Amino acid sequence: MSTIDTLSDRRAHTEPPAARRVSVRLAGLLIALAVLAAVLVLGIGFGARFLSPGQVWAGLVDSGSPYYRIVHEMRLPRTLLGLIVGLALGLAGAIMQALTRNPLADPGLLGINAGASAAVATAAAFLGIGTFGSYVWFALLGAAIVTALVYAVGGGRAATPARLALAGAALNATLYSYVSAALLANTESIERMRFWTVGSLASADFGTVRRVLPFIAAGVLIALASARALNALSLGDDAARAIGARPGLIRVLVIVAVTLLCGAATAACGPIVFVGLLIPHLVRPFTGPDLRWMLPYTAVLSPVLLVGADVLGRVLGSPGELQVGVVTAVLGGPLFLYLVRVAK
Amino acid sequence: MITTTVGGRIGVRPRAVLVGAVALLGMAALAVLTLGTGEFPIAPGDVLRTLVGQGTAAQAFIVNELRLPRVVTAILVGMALAAGGAVFQSLTRNPLGSPDVLGIANGASTAALAVVIAGGSSAQLSLAAVAGGVAAALLIQLIGGRRGLHGYRFILIGIGMAAVLQGISGWLLTKGVQMENARAMLWLTGSFDGRGWEDALPLLGVLAVAVPLLTLGCGPGLRMLEMGDDIATGLGIPVRRVRGTALLTGALVVACAAAAAGPVNFVALIAPNVTRRLTRAPGPNLLPSMAIGALLTVGADWLAMHSGYPLPVGVVTGALGGVYLVWLLTTERRAGRI
Numbered sequence: 001m002s003t004i005d006t007l008s009d010r011r012a013h014t015e016p017p018a019a020r021r022v023s024v025r026l027a028g029l030l031i032a033l034a035v036l037a038a039v040l041v042l043g044i045g046f047g048a049r050f051l052s053p054g055q056v057w058a059g060l061v062d063s064g065s066p067y068y069r070i071v072h073e074m075r076l077p078r079t080l081l082g083l084i085v086g087l088a089l090g091l092a093g094a095i096m097q098a099l100t101r102n103p104l105a106d107p108g109l110l111g112i113n114a115g116a117s118a119a120v121a122t123a124a125a126f127l128g129i130g131t132f133g134s135y136v137w138f139a140l141l142g143a144a145i146v147t148a149l150v151y152a153v154g155g156g157r158a159a160t161p162a163r164l165a166l167a168g169a170a171l172n173a174t175l176y177s178y179v180s181a182a183l184l185a186n187t188e189s190i191e192r193m194r195f196w197t198v199g200s201l202a203s204a205d206f207g208t209v210r211r212v213l214p215f216i217a218a219g220v221l222i223a224l225a226s227a228r229a230l231n232a233l234s235l236g237d238d239a240a241r242a243i244g245a246r247p248g249l250i251r252v253l254v255i256v257a258v259t260l261l262c263g264a265a266t267a268a269c270g271p272i273v274f275v276g277l278l279i280p281h282l283v284r285p286f287t288g289p290d291l292r293w294m295l296p297y298t299a300v301l302s303p304v305l306l307v308g309a310d311v312l313g314r315v316l317g318s319p320g321e322l323q324v325g326v327v328t329a330v331l332g333g334p335l336f337l338y339l340v341r342v343a344k
Numbered sequence: 345m346i347t348t349t350v351g352g353r354i355g356v357r358p359r360a361v362l363v364g365a366v367a368l369l370g371m372a373a374l375a376v377l378t379l380g381t382g383e384f385p386i387a388p389g390d391v392l393r394t395l396v397g398q399g400t401a402a403q404a405f406i407v408n409e410l411r412l413p414r415v416v417t418a419i420l421v422g423m424a425l426a427a428g429g430a431v432f433q434s435l436t437r438n439p440l441g442s443p444d445v446l447g448i449a450n451g452a453s454t455a456a457l458a459v460v461i462a463g464g465s466s467a468q469l470s471l472a473a474v475a476g477g478v479a480a481a482l483l484i485q486l487i488g489g490r491r492g493l494h495g496y497r498f499i500l501i502g503i504g505m506a507a508v509l510q511g512i513s514g515w516l517l518t519k520g521v522q523m524e525n526a527r528a529m530l531w532l533t534g535s536f537d538g539r540g541w542e543d544a545l546p547l548l549g550v551l552a553v554a555v556p557l558l559t560l561g562c563g564p565g566l567r568m569l570e571m572g573d574d575i576a577t578g579l580g581i582p583v584r585r586v587r588g589t590a591l592l593t594g595a596l597v598v599a600c601a602a603a604a605a606g607p608v609n610f611v612a613l614i615a616p617n618v619t620r621r622l623t624r625a626p627g628p629n630l631l632p633s634m635a636i637g638a639l640l641t642v643g644a645d646w647l648a649m650h651s652g653y654p655l656p657v658g659v660v661t662g663a664l665g666g667v668y669l670v671w672l673l674t675t676e677r678r679a680g681r682i
Contacts, residue, residue, distance in 0.1 A: 104500065109507060153670050155677050162496035166440055167673055169503045173444070173609055174666025176510075180533040181659040187526050194525060198514035273507050323518060329511025336504040337487050340497055 025293055028286055032300040043079035043307040044071055046314060081204040081212075082307040082324070085269055088216045088261040090302020091223045091295060093276020098230045098291055099254045100154070102161045103281070103339060106332075107262040108273025110168035114175040115146025116266035117197060118182075125182040125189040136211060136267040143263035146171055147255050199272035199325020201310050212264040219260030220299070226253050227291040234289065272325045274332020275302055281339065305331075360623040360632045367635035371419065374642045378418075379411045381649050417539035417604055418645045418657070419638045420547045422611055424601035426637025427551070427630055429612030430619070431558060431594035434566045434628040435587060436498055439620075439672065442613035443477075443598040444665075446502030449609070450509040451480025452602035453532055457513050460528045461520040470546070470603035477599025480505065481591060534608035534658025536645050543604040550600045554593050559630050562590045567627035608658050610665020611640050617672065 044059070045051040051059060051067055059067030060076070089107060096105040107113055119142025123129040129138075150171055154164035179197065183190045195202065232245040240247050265272070279302045280294065287293035306324060309331065313322035379395075380386040384406055386394070393399050394407040429442045436446075443449055455476025459469045483505065488498050513532065520528055530537070558566075565586030568576040576583050598612060615637035619629045622636075644660040651660075 109503065153673055162500060163673065163677060165500055165503055166445075167670070169445060169506070170666050170669035170673065173669075174662055177533060177609055177659045177662025177666075180529060180662075181655060184526075184529055184533065184654070184656065190525055190529055194514075194517050198511070198518055273511065323515055326511045326515040329508050333504055333508030333511075336507070337501055340500040340504065341487065 025287060029296060029300065032297060032304075036300050036304050039304045039307050039311075040079055040083065042311055043082060044075045046311050047075055077206045077209055078201050078204040078310070079307055080209050081268060082201050082310050083303040084209070084213060084216050085201075085265040085272070086275060086303035086306030087299050088219060088265040089272060089275040089306070090279040090298045091220060091276075092258045092261040092265075094280040094291070094295055094298045095223050095226065095230060095254050096258055096276065097280055098234065099251065100151075100164055101234065102164050104161045104165055104277065104336070106274060106277035106336075107258065108271060108275075109165060109172075109277065109336075110146075110150050111171035111175060112143050112146050112150065112258065112262045113266045113271035113273070114172045114179075115142040115149075116140070116263050117271050118142050118175040118178050119145075120196070120267065121179045121182040121189070121193060124193055125185045136215065136264060139267035140215070140259060140263035143266065144255075144259040146175070147259050147262075151255065195323070196270040198323040199270040199328070200323040201269050202321065202323070204269070208268050212268045215260045215264035219257045219264070222253055222257035223261070224295055224299075226250060226257065227295050230254065230291050270325060272306075272328055274328050274336065275305055278328075278332045278335055279305055281335065357623065357625055360625055360629065363619065363622045364632040364635040367632070367639045371635065371639040371642050374639070374646050375415050375419065378415050378642060378646045378649065379407050381646070382406070382411065413540045413544055414536050414538075415642065415645075416541075417544045417547070418536045418641045420544055420551065421536070421601045421605045421608060422615070422638035422641030423634040424547060424551055424597045424637075425608060425611040425641070426615035426619075426633040427555065427558065428594045428598035428601070429614075429637075430616035430628040430630050430633040431562075431566070431590050431597075432612070433616050434570055435590055435594070437570055438496075438499065439617050439676070440499055440613070440669075442610075442616070443481075443595065444607070444609055444612050445499060445506075446481075446484055447504075447506035447509060448477050448480045448484075448502075448595055448598055449602055449607040449612070450506045450513075451483075452477035452599045453607045454509045454513045454516070455479075456603065456606075457516045457528055457532060460531060461516050461524060463524070466542070470600075473603035474596065474599040477602060478592065478595050480509075481595035485591060530656055531606045533656045534606035534661070535656035536605055536641075537656065539605060547600050547604045550597060554597045555630070555634075557593055558590065558628070562586050562593070563627065563630065566590055570626060606656075606658060608641060608644075609662040610668070611637055611644075611661055614661075614665055614668050615640055617668075 041053050041056050045053065045056045047070070049070075051071070055065075055067050056071065058065040059071030062068065092107045092112075093105060096107065096110070097103060116139035119138040120135050123135060123138045129135070150164065150167050153167040153170070183193055229240075229245050229250045232240040232243055233247055233250055235243075237247045240250075279298050283294060283297040283301060287297050305328070309327040310324040313324050313327045316322050316327075376388050376391050379391045380388055386403060386407065390399060390403060391407055394403045397404075399407065425443075428448075432443050432446065432448075433439055433441050435441070452473040453476070456469050456473040459472040464472070484498060484501055487501050517525060517528060565576070565581045565583075568579050568581045569583065569586060573583050576586075601608070616629060616633040619633040619636045623629055623632055640661070641657065644664065645657045648655040648657045648660045
């Protein structure tokens, strides 16, 4: 039995009546939004020079403020990129876990981010492409191919957590050696790519934010819209069909959403693991397995993790910085190990 | 090949001997081809003449001094990885439970990378790789818990650990300066380029101790363990001791291979797997696996040299291994084993 099932079984006996439950969850969501706002202020305020929340506000809205330039040119784009990339990775993880009924699904672990990286490395090393505008198309293509592949190799509907994780590990290792080969082809591309392959927000600017935004927005919309259908699918294909859902269509839509979310996120800041694993697991005890609650919670709290990890990386790595991908890997790894330990 | 049967008696399986012998012959042929390959091509006949001391001075220099250490390192690394893989697959009772999937190779490479970036010497690098690999193995055992090593739990733990270690390696790569990064990347991928006797000889020493220990010391115990802890205990096998020794020795051998050439991916996974299919024998199949492992690394190195592109051997084995693993997953799933 998976962790999800155990958790929902346990809750079934202790949960308050529906109306109260809804108001508690709404209140929780508002608190989560407040936390997100605080982390965003922290993300903008933190840097070579610390800005208080008041100074952050002045820097945001008052073009005469001495902080206007530093906020708008450096810290705002970085924080915004963290916001949308965190959102993308968290939602992608949540809908993948629902689709595959696999509590260990994460776009990083399943090789999807590696697929996007491999495509970007190809562009950088062999085609001499160095601009982000072209990266994103390669990243989407790579993510799409690997998403389909990992789903097929892992057994599609018959996938088990172990099978999917292994399929992901196999693809990850192969793609990783391919990326090394591509990068070794010219030293210049190692220099260009080595920060990118770790997962970092350091090179964020408004251009990047603007270019990934449409893809991520589309992915978010599809993900949120498929919540009800995915709930139905969790009952099994036949039951889902009986209540009017179309399993085949849902699978295609979810895979499209995962591709858009992971491809664009990876193009913007490199492969980042464990955000998609961590947040859905942390919110599930509050929301239960109902995706109509889980997805909004995930959407609000995933950026908290990513922007928070970015700030933490700047604190721990100071005077330089620890890339956000490293921080999430080190934070998420132990949770993953814990989940494996408790899973039956 | 020599295997021990129930009761610890040593017996010989003709099929395993045949597999081992054919693999060694193939490896020797590829080794001769590799020795003749390079900026100064030498015909296979001349390579053989040179090896027995009948070549010209120039040929002797090129073959014996420049190219032989590389080929010998490739053979030893292949043998060591296959031995480690055979032991781990036997311990985990799973064709996928190999040291590269379990994150042991990542432990070795992350530790070694830290030394490369810090500008350490080759000796320090080797020590770090060995320590990192063994530490990763111990950590898996520690996290995985008390009830032995089998089941998917270990593989999943290994995958999680590998992901964390990959993050740390990536971060280390951002710390170095440009020259060291190229060196580090090459090392991280696994390469026999520029290997000398100083890489091959320590590995030979480790294998000389580890292989008898594994075949004679743990071989019978490992085969019994594959049937389950209870049966093994019932047959008088000291389960904990056999498992501990095999785990540590296997990790050590793999880590030493990584210290010599970097993590050459997937050899530890493929060689014992293929060997089991060919010999159709239970148990770790240690010696035939080592022959197949050597065939694989020498073959992959030869392929890398002939790719018309400066490709490190780890990329070749990585690509081959990924395809093999995907195939294995598909067939195991169809057979209902995973």
